[in-house]
Amino acid sequence: MVLSIPTNNKESPAMSKLAIINGKLADPTGKDVGGGVILIEGDRIVAAGDVAVPADAETIDAGGLVVAPGLIDLGVFATDKPAFHFGGITRAALLPDQSSPLDDAGLIRQATRAGKPDFWVHPIAAATRGLKGAELAEIGMMQAAGARAVGTGRQWIADSGVMMRVLSYASGLGLTVITHAEDSGLAGKAVATSGETATRLGLSHAPACAEAMAIARDIMLARETGAALHFRLVTTKAGFDLIRAAKAEGLKVTCGVSPAYLFLSDNAVTDFRTFARLSPPLRSEDDRKASIAAVADGTVDVITSSHDPRGPEDKRLPFADAAPGMAGAETLLALSLNLVREGHVSLNRLMTLLSANPAKILGVNAGSFAPGSAADLIFIDPDTPWIVDSTKMAAQAGNTPFDRMPVQGRARKIMKGGTFL
Amino acid sequence: MPDITVPSAQSDLKGPDLTGRALFPHRHLLSIADLKPWEIRFLLDEAEHWAKSNRGGARKHDDRLAGMTQINAFFENSTRTLLSFEIAGKRLGADVVNMAAATSSVKKGETLIDTAMTLNAMAADVIVIRHASSGAVALIADKVDCPVLNAGDGWHQHPTQALLDALTIRRRKGGFEGLIVAICGDVLHSRVARSNMLCLAALGAQVRAVAPPTLMPPEVEMLGATPYHRMDEGLEGADVVMMLRLQNERMDGAFIPSAREYHMLYGLTPERLAIARPDALVMHPGPMNRGVEISSVVADHPERSAITEQVEMGVAIRMACLDVLTRGARGVEGWS
Numbered sequence: 001m002v003l004s005i006p007t008n009n010k011e012s013p014a015m016s017k018l019a020i021i022n023g024k025l026a027d028p029t030g031k032d033v034g035g036g037v038i039l040i041e042g043d044r045i046v047a048a049g050d051v052a053v054p055a056d057a058e059t060i061d062a063g064g065l066v067v068a069p070g071l072i073d074l075g076v077f078a079t080d081k082p083a084f085h086f087g088g089i090t091r092a093a094l095l096p097d098q099s100s101p102l103d104d105a106g107l108i109r110q111a112t113r114a115g116k117p118d119f120w121v122h123p124i125a126a127a128t129r130g131l132k133g134a135e136l137a138e139i140g141m142m143q144a145a146g147a148r149a150v151g152t153g154r155q156w157i158a159d160s161g162v163m164m165r166v167l168s169y170a171s172g173l174g175l176t177v178i179t180h181a182e183d184s185g186l187a188g189k190a191v192a193t194s195g196e197t198a199t200r201l202g203l204s205h206a207p208a209c210a211e212a213m214a215i216a217r218d219i220m221l222a223r224e225t226g227a228a229l230h231f232r233l234v235t236t237k238a239g240f241d242l243i244r245a246a247k248a249e250g251l252k253v254t255c256g257v258s259p260a261y262l263f264l265s266d267n268a269v270t271d272f273r274t275f276a277r278l279s280p281p282l283r284s285e286d287d288r289k290a291s292i293a294a295v296a297d298g299t300v301d302v303i304t305s306s307h308d309p310r311g312p313e314d315k316r317l318p319f320a321d322a323a324p325g326m327a328g329a330e331t332l333l334a335l336s337l338n339l340v341r342e343g344h345v346s347l348n349r350l351m352t353l354l355s356a357n358p359a360k361i362l363g364v365n366a367g368s369f370a371p372g373s374a375a376d377l378i379f380i381d382p383d384t385p386w387i388v389d390s391t392k393m394a395a396q397a398g399n400t401p402f403d404r405m406p407v408q409g410r411a412r413k414i415m416k417g418g419t420f421l
Numbered sequence: 422m423p424d425i426t427v428p429s430a431q432s433d434l435k436g437p438d439l440t441g442r443a444l445f446p447h448r449h450l451l452s453i454a455d456l457k458p459w460e461i462r463f464l465l466d467e468a469e470h471w472a473k474s475n476r477g478g479a480r481k482h483d484d485r486l487a488g489m490t491q492i493n494a495f496f497e498n499s500t501r502t503l504l505s506f507e508i509a510g511k512r513l514g515a516d517v518v519n520m521a522a523a524t525s526s527v528k529k530g531e532t533l534i535d536t537a538m539t540l541n542a543m544a545a546d547v548i549v550i551r552h553a554s555s556g557a558v559a560l561i562a563d564k565v566d567c568p569v570l571n572a573g574d575g576w577h578q579h580p581t582q583a584l585l586d587a588l589t590i591r592r593r594k595g596g597f598e599g600l601i602v603a604i605c606g607d608v609l610h611s612r613v614a615r616s617n618m619l620c621l622a623a624l625g626a627q628v629r630a631v632a633p634p635t636l637m638p639p640e641v642e643m644l645g646a647t648p649y650h651r652m653d654e655g656l657e658g659a660d661v662v663m664m665l666r667l668q669n670e671r672m673d674g675a676f677i678p679s680a681r682e683y684h685m686l687y688g689l690t691p692e693r694l695a696i697a698r699p700d701a702l703v704m705h706p707g708p709m710n711r712g713v714e715i716s717s718v719v720a721d722h723p724e725r726s727a728i729t730e731q732v733e734m735g736v737a738i739r740m741a742c743l744d745v746l747t748r749g750a751r752g753v754e755g756w757s
Contacts, residue, residue, distance in 0.1 A: 199638040200454070202555040202576030202615055207639075272556030316534050318554030320575070 017041050018418065019053040023062030023379070026069075027369045028356035030348045033066060040375040043417035048369035062379055065412055068351045069367045070376035071333060072358035074256055075151075075178065075232045077308040079114045079121050083329035083395035085421060087305065088411025090119065090376040092329075093178075093362055096126035097153040103129050103137040105145035112146035118416045122362050124151035124178055127166040133157040136169060143173055148362040149230070151178040154279060156214050158184045163218065167227035176228040176254075176361050179218055181239060182280050186210035191320045193281045197266045203319060208283055212238035219246045219253060228252040230361055233306060235261040235283050237290030244299045254361060256302035258328060259335035260401060261291050268401055274315045274322035275390070276401040278306075281324075295353070296344040302361070303353045305332040309397035327395040330388075334407035337382055341408070347382070375418040378411040386410060436460075441755025445745055449562045449569040452578040453619040461623060465588050467741035468734070472588070475512070475737055484514035486747060489546035491515040494536070494561075495572070496552040501707055501732065502572050502582075506549045509739035515546070537561040547747055550574075555612075568746035570739075576610050582706055583616035585738040587624060589731050590661055593702050597624040603655045603697070604646065605631040605687060606665030606714050607676075609638050613706045614665055618644040631655030633687065635676045652687050659697040663704040664689050664715050672713070680713045689715045694725070702727050 020038040025048060027034075039047040039057065053059060070090025077095050084092060094111055096102035102111060103126035111123040125147035129135045131154075139150055150170045156179060157163040163179075170177045190206035192198035198205035215231060219242060222229040234240055234255040246253040260278055265285040268276040276282060283291075294300045308325025315322050336354060339345050345353070359367030366374040388405045390398035414421045436459025445460055453461070475481055491510040495503050503519060510517040520540075531539075533552070537560075540548055547568050550558045555575030562569035573579040587597070594600055602621050608614045608630045621628050622645025630637065630646040641648050649655030656662060672680045694701065703719055703726045711717045720726055748756035 194639045196640045196643050199640050199644065200615075202574075202578070202612060204576075205639075272559060312534075313532070316532070316560075318533065318552065318557035318560055318575075320554050320556075 016418065017054060017057040019057040019059045020062055020067060020377070021053065021059050023065055023067035025049070025369065026066050026347045026351045026380075028069065028348055028352040028367065029369075031346070033347050038067060038369065038377070040418050043375050045369055045373045045375050046371050066347065066380040066382055068378050068380055069355040069369065069373075070378050070414060070416065071354045072362070072364075072367050073305050073307065073329065073332065074230075074302045074358035074361060075124075075304045075306055076329070077306070077325060078396060079111070079119075080307060080309055080329060080396050081115055081119050083307065083309065083327065083393065084119055085414060086394040086411075087329040087331070088333050088378040088380065088414060089305070089329055090378070090414060090416050091364070091366060092121060092307070093149060093358070094121050094123045095153060096124050096131060096151050101126045101131045101153070102142070102147075103131065105138065105141040108142045108145040108147045118421050122146070122148040122364060124149045125175075127152050127170070127177065128157065128162065131155070133159060133162060136165060139170060139175065140173055143175060147175075148364065149176045149178050152180055154180055156180050156182055156184060156218075160217060160221065164221045164225060167221050167229065168225040171225055171227035174363070176230050178230045178232050181211050181214040181218070181231045181234060183210045183213040186213065191277060191281065192269060193266050193283050195266055195284055197269050201269065201272060201319070203269070208236045208287060209238060211236045211280060212242055215239045215242045219243075219251065222246070222251055222253055223249075226252070229254070230302070231255040232304065233258055233261065233280060234294070234300070235280050235291060236287045240290055240294040240299050244294075247299070254301040254357070255299070256304045257291055257295065257300050258304050258306040259332060260306075260326060260328065261288065262295065263335060263338065264288070264401055269319070272319040273401065274317065274319055275326060275399045275403065277319060277322050277324050278326060279324035292339075292344060295339060300353065301357045303332070303336050304358075305329045307395070309395045310399045311397045315397075315399050325399070326401055327393060327397055327399050330393055330395060331400060331402055331407065333380070333411060334386070334409040335402065337409040338407075340382070375415060377415040379413040380409060381412050382409045384408065384410045442749065442757070448746075449571075450580050450742055450746060451559050451562060451569065451571045453580050453583050453616045453623070454578075456623070458623045461584065461587065461620060464584055464738070464741055464745065465591060467745060468584070468588050468737040471740040472734060472737040475733070481512050482514065483512060485744060485751070486510065486513035486515035489515045489747060489750075490544065491517045491547045491549065491743065492520060492540055492543070492545040493517065493549045493572075494520045494540060494551075496550070496557070497573070499551055499572070501735075502551065505732070505735040506570075506572060506739050509736050509743055512736070513740055513743055515743070533557060533560060534564055537564040541565040541567070546750055547743060567750070570742055570746065573612055575612065577612055577615065579612040579616050581735070581738050581742060582613050583620035584742070585731055585734040586617055586663065586704060586706070587620050588734045588738055589704065589727050590621075590702065592730075592734070593727060594660060597621065597626040600626040600660045601629065601658055602626045602661040602663060603629045603631050603649075603659040604663045604665065605652065605655060605689070607636045607667050607671060608632040608641065608665065609636045610668065610671065611665050615644060617663065618646040622646065629655050629659070631687075633677060636671070652693060653696055656693060656696040659701055661702045661704060662689060662694065662697055666706065666708065667710060667714050680710075684713050688713065689719050691716065691718050694719055701725065704728060704731055706731070
């Protein structure tokens with residue numbers, strides 16, 4: 001490693017001044033990766049770009065690595081610090097689907113403390129009590145306790161009246177509602193997308209339009225209520241088309257995708273590979289291509305890992321009995337960098353998707369080089385090759401459908417709140 | 422029974438000239454999709470021998486599997502398939518043990534993998550498995566040292582059923598080339614249909630899948646079948662009419678409105694059978710819902726119905742599969 005790091009910070013962090021030099025800055029607001037300096041005081045960025053290094057600042061030589069805001073993972077199921085740190089993720093929004101659903105201020109407060117100081121969890125408040133989709137949870141109390149958004153969890157809310165009240169109530173509190181887009185009537189107990197693979201394997205399946213149906217309804221409710229609505233994972237062409245139109249109309253609608261849907265299609269399920277059992281299920285090759293196109297044309301706002309580590313007790317089962325989800329934190333950055341290498345987005349734009357936009361949706365002062373933003377930084381070697389190995393992962397479990405895939409790009413070093421980990 | 426002749430037009434399906442293990446290089450029998458057409462033919466040819474010996478009087482024993490242990494692990498209820506595998510194993514001289522789900526530790530929460538390890542530790546020589554979940558049998562097969570036979574996994578596969586159906590058809594019709602086979606009923610939820618479509622298409626038959634749209638899997642063509650939604654169109658000119666069982670829980674308005682409406686639209690009645698070829702063969706994997714998917718007159722028709730012959734061929738096919746899959750372990754020349 002070329003990177004040189006000050007060995008000790010004797011002064012209190014609030015007093016320390018750091019200057020990061022010799023890095024390629026991937027500023028989410030910039031057009032291209034460029035040279036420059038990042039000045040940090042305490043745990044905040046004070047300036048970035050073409051600025052002079054103050055005489056009293058300690059300098060850190062980035063050794064030519066790409067310096068970017070730490071990734072903010074908008075929607076994870078577990079606080080899995082080793083995996084997040086491996087992946088260059090400095091903050092994550094924790095979904096309310098925990099063993100006790102996050103529908104209570106006490107649980108929210110506990111969740112916010114789970115990662116500190118070197119990792120910050122921003123919990124998402126359950127929209128309804130017990131995530132049952134019936135009665136509003138104490139969203140205001142949870143916001144006061146640290147919740148940064150409202151979420152429907154793994155399911156959508158089937159009752160349109162309840163969903164409208166969730167959106168309406170959350171908008172009054174200035175919180176974005178993060179929803180799962182699958183019409184439960186259509187999706188039912190399906191474990192795969194209708195198509196060749198599901199037919200061949202004899203898996204229960206639902207048509208991909210279950211997603212667009214859910215999105216269509218929720219966009220109408222967002223229009224009606226004026227609420228900010230984020231679709232956590234959108235995976236189909238029809239879904240992206242609806243979101244594109246809603247954005248053109250000026251609605252406060254955003255959406256995310258995870259690398260699995262960008263780089264895998266439903267044929268990854270062949271041989272009943274439970275690591276490829278996801279929710280929503282992997283889609284057709286056409287939908288996969290549409291997902292890439294939606295990233296390239298700006299329809300997608302967020303790329304998330306949807307990190308959900310699952311051990312053998314959840315995955316070494318018949319396909320339909322296995323729990324959905326993948327461990328994605330460690331591969332989020334490397335897989336997303338494929339989008340840059342393939343020319344779909346610039347590195348700066350990628351950082352907008354991985355960091356700046358999630359920060360905006362959560363309303364946290366991070367994911368940016370703007371003065372006052374949290375000094376959460378990662379030092380990326382974008383080209384270093386490595387091979388994903390499900391048996392050697394930092395995560396709580398190695399359930400990745402990308403096992404044995406060669407990838408490129410690693411976060412070499414992480415700074416959280418002005419301090420190197 | 423007519424003599425068995427393989428039409429010469431199918432010579433391309435015979436495959437390379439192989440012997441021993443090379444003839445059937447599979448450790449397990451999990452899915453028809455794993456088999457080449459000549460491998461299917463090989464199993465059918467092997468079963469002919471057992472079909473003959475099973476008819477050969479009171480003593481049907483052949484002790485080639487003597488001293489071997491066959492475990493029938495049925496995680497889903499079954500009467501006829503379990504019985505068929507048990508008789509097949511016993512006729513070959515194996516020690517056959519049945520593990521029924523209702524009495525197993527599966528009910529006590531043991532995982533499928535743990536059950537597989539347990540069966541393996543008991544040094545079974547061949548394991549026959551049925552499970553309600555697609556892919557479950559392959560999951561177990563990965564964890565055990567002996568051959569595994571899939572006796573049905575979810576909606577996925579039931580390979581011995583397809584083989585016994587193919588054997589029945591071949592004995593009655595002489596071959597498969599150009600034969601029109603209509604597979605009718607709940608194709609969506611049917612492992613029998615999935616296995617049969619792949620098997621019969623591989624053997625050269627023209628396969629039709631006949632089902633109401635709610636019971637038709639999407640893109641069924643890739644399994645080798647042409648979809649038909651109207652029974653009468655699907656039966657037109659058919660040489661074989663293969664009916665599928667309609668599970669009771671599908672008749673309650675979830676997939677079709679009622680049993681009687683299903684019978685009206687898709688039931689195989691004598692009138693409807695008349696649309697097929699005059700010598701069309703009627704098949705059903707059983708157990709039948711008489712008066713729902715098939716009327717008794719058709720099911721019991723002495724010449725047209727091959728339903729009891731299917732059961733008979735089931736034992737023969739299972740004997741052939743048990744024999745072939747254990748040849749390596751038994752040290753049969755060319756198979757180790």
